[in-house]
Amino acid sequence: MSRYLTLIPYLAAQKILKTSARPEIKVKTVQVTNSPGHVSHEPVFSRLTIPVCAISQRDGYAVTASDSYAATEAEPVEITTFSKVHTGSPVPEGYDAVIMHEDVRLDDPGRIMIIRPARPGQNIQKAGSEVKTGSMVIPAGHLISPADVGAMIGYGITSVQVKNIVAGFIPTGYELKEPCTAPGPGEVIASNCEMLAAFLDQAGVESVIYPIVPDDPVQLRNAVELAVRECSFVIISGGSSTGNRDHTESVLSEMGTVLYHGVAMRPGKSTLAAVVDDIPVFGLPGTPAGALAVLRELVIPWLSDTGWPVPVQHTIQVTLADSVPSELGTDDFILLSVGNVHGGYKAMMLPRGGGQMSAVRSDAVLHIGRGSEGMKMGKECLVRLTRTYPHPDNTYLFNGLYDPILDVLDQFLRKKQQRFFCRTASHEATLLSVRHKNTHGGVTIRRGNGGHGRMQQDYSLLEGRAYAITIAEREYILAAKTTPEPGPGKKFTCPGLSDNSQLQQMMDYYLQKTGVNPADIRVIDGYNTEQEIIQGLLEDKIDFGPCSASLAFDYDLQGPVIGCDSIDLVIREEDMESEQVKNLVQLLESDEWRGEAWVIPGYNLERSGHVFLLST
Numbered sequence: 001m002s003r004y005l006t007l008i009p010y011l012a013a014q015k016i017l018k019t020s021a022r023p024e025i026k027v028k029t030v031q032v033t034n035s036p037g038h039v040s041h042e043p044v045f046s047r048l049t050i051p052v053c054a055i056s057q058r059d060g061y062a063v064t065a066s067d068s069y070a071a072t073e074a075e076p077v078e079i080t081t082f083s084k085v086h087t088g089s090p091v092p093e094g095y096d097a098v099i100m101h102e103d104v105r106l107d108d109p110g111r112i113m114i115i116r117p118a119r120p121g122q123n124i125q126k127a128g129s130e131v132k133t134g135s136m137v138i139p140a141g142h143l144i145s146p147a148d149v150g151a152m153i154g155y156g157i158t159s160v161q162v163k164n165i166v167a168g169f170i171p172t173g174y175e176l177k178e179p180c181t182a183p184g185p186g187e188v189i190a191s192n193c194e195m196l197a198a199f200l201d202q203a204g205v206e207s208v209i210y211p212i213v214p215d216d217p218v219q220l221r222n223a224v225e226l227a228v229r230e231c232s233f234v235i236i237s238g239g240s241s242t243g244n245r246d247h248t249e250s251v252l253s254e255m256g257t258v259l260y261h262g263v264a265m266r267p268g269k270s271t272l273a274a275v276v277d278d279i280p281v282f283g284l285p286g287t288p289a290g291a292l293a294v295l296r297e298l299v300i301p302w303l304s305d306t307g308w309p310v311p312v313q314h315t316i317q318v319t320l321a322d323s324v325p326s327e328l329g330t331d332d333f334i335l336l337s338v339g340n341v342h343g344g345y346k347a348m349m350l351p352r353g354g355g356q357m358s359a360v361r362s363d364a365v366l367h368i369g370r371g372s373e374g375m376k377m378g379k380e381c382l383v384r385l386t387r388t389y390p391h392p393d394n395t396y397l398f399n400g401l402y403d404p405i406l407d408v409l410d411q412f413l414r415k416k417q418q419r420f421f422c423r424t425a426s427h428e429a430t431l432l433s434v435r436h437k438n439t440h441g442g443v444t445i446r447r448g449n450g451g452h453g454r455m456q457q458d459y460s461l462l463e464g465r466a467y468a469i470t471i472a473e474r475e476y477i478l479a480a481k482t483t484p485e486p487g488p489g490k491k492f493t494c495p496g497l498s499d500n501s502q503l504q505q506m507m508d509y510y511l512q513k514t515g516v517n518p519a520d521i522r523v524i525d526g527y528n529t530e531q532e533i534i535q536g537l538l539e540d541k542i543d544f545g546p547c548s549a550s551l552a553f554d555y556d557l558q559g560p561v562i563g564c565d566s567i568d569l570v571i572r573e574e575d576m577e578s579e580q581v582k583n584l585v586q587l588l589e590s591d592e593w594r595g596e597a598w599v600i601p602g603y604n605l606e607r608s609g610h611v612f613l614l615s616t
Contacts, residue, residue, distance in 0.1 A: 005241075005242060005261060005262030005269065005270060006261075006262055007262040007263060007264040007269060008260050008262065008263055008264065009263075009264055009331070009370060010263055010264060010265045010297070010298075010331035010370065011331075012260075013260055013263045013265075013271075013273070013298060014298065014301060014302070014305075016259050016260055016273070017259070017273060017280075017298065017302040017305070018302065018305045018306075020259055020275065021233075021259065021273065021275055021280035021302070022280070022306050023165050023232040023233045023280060023303065023306060023308070024165075024231075024232040024233070024278070024279060025163050025164070025165065025232065026163070026164040026165065026166060026232060027041045027161055027162070027163065027164060028161070028162060028164045029159050029160070029161050029162075030159065030160060030162055031158065031159055032149055032152045032153055032157055032158055032159060032160055033149060033153075035144045035148075035149060035152075035160050035162060036144050036145060036146050036148070036149060037143070037144065037204050037309075038143075038144050038160075038162035038163070038164075038204060039141060039142065039143055039144070039162060039163040039204075039308075039309060040138055040139070040140055040141065040142045040144060040160060040161070040162055040163075041140060041161040041162055041163050042140050042161055043136050043138070043139050043140050044136070044137045044138045044152060044157060044160055045134055045135065045136055045137060046131045046132065046133055046134065046135045046136075046137050046155040046156065046157070047133065047155060047156035047157060048131070048133060048155050048156040049127065049128045049131070049132050049133045050128070050130045050131050050154065050155060051125055051126075051127055051128070051129070051130060052127060053090050053091075053127045054090065054091040054124050054125065054126050054127050055088055055089065055090055055091060055124070055125050056085040056086065056087060056088065056089050056090075056091055056098045056123060056124060056125075057087060057098065057123045057124065057125055058087055058098055058100045058123040059085070059086050059087055059100070059101055060084075060085060060098050060099050060100040060101050060103075060104070060123065061079075061082045061083065061084055061085065061098065061099050061104065061112055062082060062083040062084075062085045062091050062092055062095035062097070062098050063079055063081070063082045063095055063097055063098070063099055063114075063118060064081065064094070064095060064096060064097070065096050065097040065117075065118045065119055065120045065122065067079050067081065068097070068099065068114055068116075068117045068118045069117045070117070071114045071115055071116055071117045072115065072116075073115045073116075076105050076106070076113040076114060076115045077113070077114055077117075078106075078111055078112070078113055079111065079112050079113075079114060080110060080111045082095075082112060083095060085098060091124055096120045096121065096124070097118035097119065097120060097121065097122040097123065097124065098118075098122060098123035098124055099112075099114055099116075099118050099122075099123075100123065103115055103116045131155055137151055137152060137155055137157070138151075138152075141163075143309045144160070144162070164206060164232075165204075165205045165206065165232040165233070165303070165308060166205070166206045166207070166208060166230070166231045166232045167197070167200050167205050167206070167207045167208070167231060167232065167233055167234070167235060168207075168208050168210065168227035168228075168230060168231030168233070168234040168235070169193035169196065169197060169207060169208065169209045169210065169234075169235050169237060170193075170210050170213055170220070170223045170224065170227060170234065170235070170236045170237065171190045171192065171193045171209070171210075171212045171213065171237045171238065172212070172213045172214070172215065172220060172236060172237060172238040172239045172248070172286075173190075173212070173214070173215060173238045173239065173245075173286060174214045174215050174245070175187050175188055176188060176189075176190040176212045176238075177189050177190065178190060178212065179191065179194065190212055190237075191288070191356075192237045192238070192284070192286065192288055192291045193207075193209045193235075193237050194209065195288065195291070195292065195356075196235060196237070196284075196291060196292070196295050197209060199292070199295055199296070199300070200295075200300075202311060203300060203303060203308070203309075203310045203311060204308075204309065205303070205308075208227075208230065208231060210223055210226070210227060211223075215239060215245040215246075215247065216247070217247040217250065217251050220236075220239070220247055220248070220251050221251050221254075221255065224236070224251065224252070224255060224276060224281065225255075227281075228276050228277050228279040228281065229277075231279065232279070233279060233280040233281070233282070234276075234279060234280070234281040234282070235281075235282045235284055235295075235299070236248050236281065236282065236283045236284065237284050237286060237291060238284075238285070238286030239283065239286070240261075240270045240271055240272050240283035240284060240285055240286075241270040241285070242270075248272065248283040249261050249272055249283065252272070252274040252276060252281055252283070253274070255274075255276045255277075256274050256275050256276035256277065256281070257274060257275050258272060258273070258274045259272075259273040259274055259275065260272060260273055261283075263294075263298070264329055264330045264331060264370060265293065265294075265297065265298075265330065265331045265332075265333065266293075266326075266327065266330050266331070266332050266333070267285070267287065267289045267290040267293045267333070267352075268284070268285055268289075268290040268291070268293040268294040268297070268298075268333075269285075269290075269330075270283075270285050270290070271283060271284055271285060271290070271294045271298065273298075282294070282298075282299060288355065288356045288359065289352075289355070289356075289358065289359065292359060293333050296333075296365070297331075297333055297367075313384045313385060313386070314384070314385045314388060315382050315383065315384050315385070316338065316345055316364070316382070316383060316385055316392065317345065317380060317381075317382055318336075318338055318345040318346060318347040318364070318380070318381060318382075318383050319344060319345065319346055319347070319378060319379070319380050320346075320347055320349075320366075320375055320376070320377055320378065320379045320380075320381065321346045321347060321348045321349075321377065321397070321433065321436075321438035321439060322348060322349045322377055322438075323374065323375070323376045323377045324349050324366065324368065324374050324375045325373070325374040326368040326372055326373055326374040326375075327373070328370070328371070328372070328373050329370050330370055331367065331368070331369060331370050332366075332367070332368040333365055333366070333367055333368075334349055334350075334352075334365065334366040334367075334368065335349070335350040335354075335358050335359060335362035335364075335365060336348060336349060336350065336362060336363070336364040336365065336366055336383060337350060337361060337362055337363055337364070337395070337397065337421045337423070338363055338364045338383065338385070338392040338395065338397075339392050339395035339396060339397035339419075339421065339439075339440070340392055340393045340394075340395065340580075341397060341437075341438070341439060341440055342440075342575060342578055342580070345392055346397055346438055346439065347364060347366070347383060348397055348399070348421070348423050348438075348439070350362050350423065351423075361421065362386060363385060363386055363387045363388075363392065363395075364383040364384060364385050364386060364392075365383060365384050365386055366381060366383045367384075377436070377438070389417075390414070390417050390418055390419040394416075394417055394418040394419060395418070395419045395420075395421060396413070396418070396419065396420045396421065396440050396580070396584065397421055397438075397439045397440050398420070398421065398422040398423075398439055398440055398441055398442060398443050398569070399422065399423055399425040399429060399430045399433040399434075399439050399442050399443070400422055400423075400424070400425055400430040400442045400443025400444055400570075401424070401425075401426075401427065401430070401443055401444060401445050402422065402424045402443075403443075403445065403474065403567050404550065404600060405471055405472045405474070405567055405597065405600070405603055406420065406422050406443065406471075406567075408596060408597050408599070408600060409471060409597075411596070412587070412592075412593060412596045412597070413587070416587070422443050425442075427444060427457075427458075428461060430442035430443065430444060430570070431444075431459060431461035431462050431570070432461055434462060434466065434570055434571075434572060435461060435462050435463055435464070437572065440571070440575070440580060440581070441569050441570050441571040441572070441575070441581075442569070442570040443471075443567070443568070443569060443570070444457070444468070444568050444570050445474075445565050445566070445567055445568070446468075446565060446566040446568060447502050447565055448476065448502070448506065448563035448564045448565050448566070449502060449505040449506065449509065449563065450505055450506045450508070450509025450510065450513075450562065450563045454566070455502065459570075459614050459615065462570075462572075462614070464572065464573065465572075465573040465613065465614075466570055466571060466572055466573060466613075466614050467570075467571050467573060467576055467611055467612065467613055467614060468566075468568040468569065468570055468571075468611070468612055468614050469568060469569040469571060469581075469584070469585055469588065469609065469610070469611050470566055470567070470568055470588075470607045470608060470609065470610040470611075471567045471568065471569060471588060471608060472567050472597060472603045472604065472605050472607075472608055473564040473565065473566050473567070473603065473604040473605075473606075473607060474548060474549075474550070474564055474565045474566075474567060474602060474603055475548070475549040475561050475563075475564045475602050475603065475604055476503070476506050476546055476547065476548055476549060476561070476562050476563045476564060476565075477546070477547070477548075477549045477552055477557075477558070477559040477560060477561055477562060478507060478510055478544050478545070478546055478559040478560055478562050479533070479534070479537060479544060479545055479546070479547050479552040479557040479558070479559045480537065480543060480544040480545075480557060480558065480559050481537060481538075481540075481557060481558075482558075483558065483559065490520065491520055491521070491522055492520060492521050492522070492543045492544065493521070493522045493523075493524055493541070493542045493543050494507070494521055494522075494523060494524070494542055494543065494544055494545055495523070495524060495525075495526075495527030495532075495533050495536060495542055495545045495546075496523040496524060496525040496526070496527065497527060497528070497546075503530070503533075503545075503546040503547070504546075505563075506546050506562045506563035507545075507546045507562060509562065509563065510560065510562035510563075524536075524541065524542055527542075527545065530546075530547040530548060530551055531551075533545035533546065533547050534547060534551065534552070534555055534557070537555075537557060538555060544559065546562060548602055549561070549601060549602030549603075550600060550601055550602030550603070551602075552602070553601040553602055564604060566607070569584070570614065576611075585609055585611060586609075587609075588608045588609035589608065589609030590609075593605075593608060593609075594608060
């Protein structure tokens with residue numbers, strides 16, 4: 001096997017699949033109540049005649065039409081042979097019309113006076129006028145809807161034969177562990193097949209996930225032989241590249257015909273397709289991003305081309321908030337997050353190497369064709385939405401520094417059918433995105449240096465007036481297993497940090513404020529991060545050390561508050577009066593937000609929603 005793939009164009013791969021592979025259509029019987037979204041395999045015929053007899057369509061009187069022909073408002077006609085009826089009630093034999101109450105002037109026992117003539121069949125629904133026994137209700141190849149369910153049940157039908165496509169998934173790799181088991185070093189939980197099966201379920205495709213197959217060609221061949229006997233098409237997850245442990249291509253070429261191996265698309269270029277015993281078999285990359293891209297951009301469109309009713313994805317016109325690079329000659333599929341930024345949809349690119357979390361946090365896909373080297377910031381383009389709830393109209397787009405309180409804010413907004421998305425970026429990149437008006441704003445962290453003091457922060461890149469809105473203050477404590485108690489001759493050990501570090505400044509401020517004698521403290525060097533300080537405390541190498549209160553809580557450490565950071569939203573002055581921003585400020589000021597955010601320790605919410613002008 002060659003170490004290098006010969007890549008074919010993405011559109012060529014689509015054409016090959018359309019002309020060379022078809023899923024095997026199976027048939028199953030389902031209850032009518034479970035049939036919406038399925039395609040009928042054969043015509044469905046009524047088992048009943050509806051209505052079973054002539055019924056009245058109005059409240060009134062059943063009469064013989066010929067008795068009423070002379071009736072006018074000036075000269076009403078008296079009728080003595082009639083029967084009182086209600087809407088939906090049977091019309092007695094011998095009567096061929098129903099006169100409404102409104103056309104009757106006198107209603108005495110045994111006679112009525114009518115002012116308008118009736119025609120034969122008036123206000124009567126004839127027996128079998130809706131459907132007769134043996135009449136076709138839905139044809140073969142019909143996509144069953146909820147309305148069809150009501151009709152079939154009403155016509156005496158309880159079950160229906162439908163077309164069925166079954167996808168067989170074969171997860172491969174020595175490194176894979178079954179779901180719900182803890183992976184060890186070099187191991188990963190097998191989740192690709194479950195993810196892909198969930199996507200296919202939305203297209204009405206059933207799935208069978210076979211046991212994990214190690215990187216062994218004999219075992220892989222056995223698994224494929226079983227899957228092609230039982231399934232409409234097969235997907236092999238992993239092993240599709242050209243490494244020493246990638247056996248998918250060689251096994252499939254021995255068992256059938258390989259249609260292609262390697263597609264000029266990103267992610268997913270190592271994908272392949274084959275036909276074994278007339279059953280299509282796909283080899284997908286083992287990376288979640290590559291597997292999902294191949295399923296979404298090749299497999300599902302192929303199903304649609306074969307006539308399977310795949311749900312139509314919504315598209316939306318957006319303006320790119322970033323420049324998106326691409327490789328010439330490659331079809332690129334970029335994950336995005338979309339939000340309505342003051343009247344126009346903006347789209348932010350998610351990190352390509354963000355793993356499964358990029359897919360979780362995205363709600364749109366941008367396709368850049370092979371003839372382009374990318375798209376510049378500000379370019380208008382059409383994207384496909386991968387989810388519509390919450391809708392982009394209700395999505396806040398931010399750039400900035402990450403803090404766990406942002407996840408709590410997002411969770412809080414979800415209860416309002418809104419969403420908060422923040423892409424991690426440096427302080428400088430955050431200010432530039434605010435300046436270019438590509439987002440609702442930025443997230444910055446004003447670092448504390450002890451007590452409620454703040455380190456100087458440069459906002460000059462904004463080039464204009466801007467405001468900060470406080471989300472919460474993240475507290476730092478002087479953490480210890482137990483609170484140190486000073487006494488005669490008592491010495492304490494603490495970590496030695498660089499003099500200009502934030503943690504050192506906070507600790508110095510607190511020790512000076514509380515009057516601790518520096519001679520009673522022995523400094524131990526070699527600590528540079530909060531996690532190293534935590535480890536030193538747990539191993540009793542130091543008595544106390546500065547760290548965030550939320551991190552200390554995770555390890556059952558305690559101590560006094562020595563300072564705090566302020567987690568702020570940075571908003572352009574001209575945007576402060578927008579309904580979106582005013583709504584956000586109102587929510588952050590609310591007791592409801594404080595009640596939501598108290599669930600995570602280590603944050604002070606007294607200043608949440610506080611607005612102040614930044615010095616730029």
